[in-house]
Amino acid sequence: MALINDHFLKLPANYLFADIAKKVNIFRVTHPNSDIISLGIGDVTQPLCPVVVEALQRAAAEMGTADGFHGYGPEQGYDFLREAILKNDFLPRGIHLDIDEIFVSDGAKTDTGNIQELIRWDNSIGVTDPIYPVYIDSNVMIGRAGVQQQGRWSNVIYLPCTAENNFIPRLPDRRVDVIYLCYPNNPTGTVVTKQELRKWVNYALKNDAIIFFDAAYQAFITAPDIPHSIYEIRGARKCAIEFHSYSKTAGFTGVRCGYTVVPKDLTAATLTGERIPLNPLWLRRQSTKFNGASYLSQRAAEAIYTPEGRLQVQQTIDYYMHNAHRLLDGLRGMGYEVYGGENAPYLWMKTPRGTTSWQFFEEMLYGANVVCTPGVGFGPSGEGYVRLTAFGTHEHTEEALDRLQRWTFNR
Numbered sequence: 001m002a003l004i005n006d007h008f009l010k011l012p013a014n015y016l017f018a019d020i021a022k023k024v025n026i027f028r029v030t031h032p033n034s035d036i037i038s039l040g041i042g043d044v045t046q047p048l049c050p051v052v053v054e055a056l057q058r059a060a061a062e063m064g065t066a067d068g069f070h071g072y073g074p075e076q077g078y079d080f081l082r083e084a085i086l087k088n089d090f091l092p093r094g095i096h097l098d099i100d101e102i103f104v105s106d107g108a109k110t111d112t113g114n115i116q117e118l119i120r121w122d123n124s125i126g127v128t129d130p131i132y133p134v135y136i137d138s139n140v141m142i143g144r145a146g147v148q149q150q151g152r153w154s155n156v157i158y159l160p161c162t163a164e165n166n167f168i169p170r171l172p173d174r175r176v177d178v179i180y181l182c183y184p185n186n187p188t189g190t191v192v193t194k195q196e197l198r199k200w201v202n203y204a205l206k207n208d209a210i211i212f213f214d215a216a217y218q219a220f221i222t223a224p225d226i227p228h229s230i231y232e233i234r235g236a237r238k239c240a241i242e243f244h245s246y247s248k249t250a251g252f253t254g255v256r257c258g259y260t261v262v263p264k265d266l267t268a269a270t271l272t273g274e275r276i277p278l279n280p281l282w283l284r285r286q287s288t289k290f291n292g293a294s295y296l297s298q299r300a301a302e303a304i305y306t307p308e309g310r311l312q313v314q315q316t317i318d319y320y321m322h323n324a325h326r327l328l329d330g331l332r333g334m335g336y337e338v339y340g341g342e343n344a345p346y347l348w349m350k351t352p353r354g355t356t357s358w359q360f361f362e363e364m365l366y367g368a369n370v371v372c373t374p375g376v377g378f379g380p381s382g383e384g385y386v387r388l389t390a391f392g393t394h395e396h397t398e399e400a401l402d403r404l405q406r407w408t409f410n411r
């Protein structure tokens with residue numbers, strides 16, 4: 001008899017965005033003449049920039065020739081892209097990485113979900129709360145998270161990030177073997193300074209812990225003292241793995257490309273105390289289970305590092321950040337308590353008068369015909385907040401602000 005991996009059964013049956021879609025559908029059916037604007041979308045909306053389209057077309061044409069055909073590529077990515085990554089994402093920040101420390105992939109969701117295979121099932125994990133659900137769910141699937149009770153997993157250490165602590169998680173008061181950090185943060189849109197991140201690196205070094213650092217939104221940082229990479233902090237090479245994605249940076253959500261940095265100095269212990277470097281383990285894992293990102297998407301990613309590419313990508317980021325600033329100013333002007341939106345495409349809004357996330361979601365949907373994402377869907381500390389995104393068009397963002405203004409003042 002084939003027995004299933006019953007850890008999958010522990011996962012909550014309904015995914016946050018499915019619940020939202022259901023509620024939005026009910027509204028649509030009962031209000032057929034209302035049109036809805038979504039500030040809940042977690043996907044980009046602007047088209048690929050011209051250099052990326054040209055690179056894709058060039059690569060496709062090349063693949064149609066005998067000389068230019070590319071079959072299986074190196075599992076860890078083509079050198080042309082890995083060299084561009086080293087030269088553009090790290091060297092200018094004083095970070096020297098070896099090309100073998102870069103692993104190109106089809107995106108950061110894949111890698112943040114798979115990376116936990118490198119550590120034993122009985123390691124303890126810590127997450128900032130609220131959080132990108134992939135980190136916990138991927139640990140649930142192999143049984144590391146324990147059982148869920150009242151929205152919390154028994155073997156997960158939650159590090160609350162709320163307005164009360166200015167969204168800066170306190171260092172855990174007990175041993176944590178692995179910590180997931182994501183900055184700029186999804187869902188709160190908040191960031192950490194170098195000084196704050198240094199505390200985490202020092203914690204990890206002192207406690208022999210590993211940090212999984214998700215830098216998917218680093219391209220949205222505008223403030224000067226905010227780290228774009230954890231390797232800007234001394235000692236991070238010994239304790240951190242970092243994930244990058246072209247999805248939000250360059251609209252690659254449908255193209256699929258990202259990369260992960262596994263430094264050679266990073267080791268973890270066996271039960272007998274032997275130190276094993278994780279870099280060759282990840283290489284082994286990837287070469288066994290992954291056949292590389294496509295040649296086309298890697299050529300497309302390479303193109304964003306050209307001078308024109310950088311300019312074009314920045315224009316799209318500026319487009320979204322214009323929305324973020326408009327939302328931040330507009331909502332604060334209406335009297336709401338809003339965070340994020342300055343170095344990230346997300347805004348995190350406190351619901352007024354202690355309304356729950358889901359109740360406020362429904363009130364906004366029915367009152368203003370605007371969709372947000374209930375904060376509690378990202379973890380227990382998200383209760384009492386909603387997430388708004390800046391990934392819409394300028395027109396929709398302005399229209400949403402008008403509606404929210406009317407709704408707020410007529411309530």
Ligand SMILES: *Cc1c(COP(=O)(O)O)cnc(C)c1O
Nearest residue numbers: 107108109132186216245247258
């Ligand atoms: C969108 C997002 C990613 C990117 O995932 P891809 O698989 O590269 O599209 C990674 N981490 C977080 C926190 C995200 O929000």
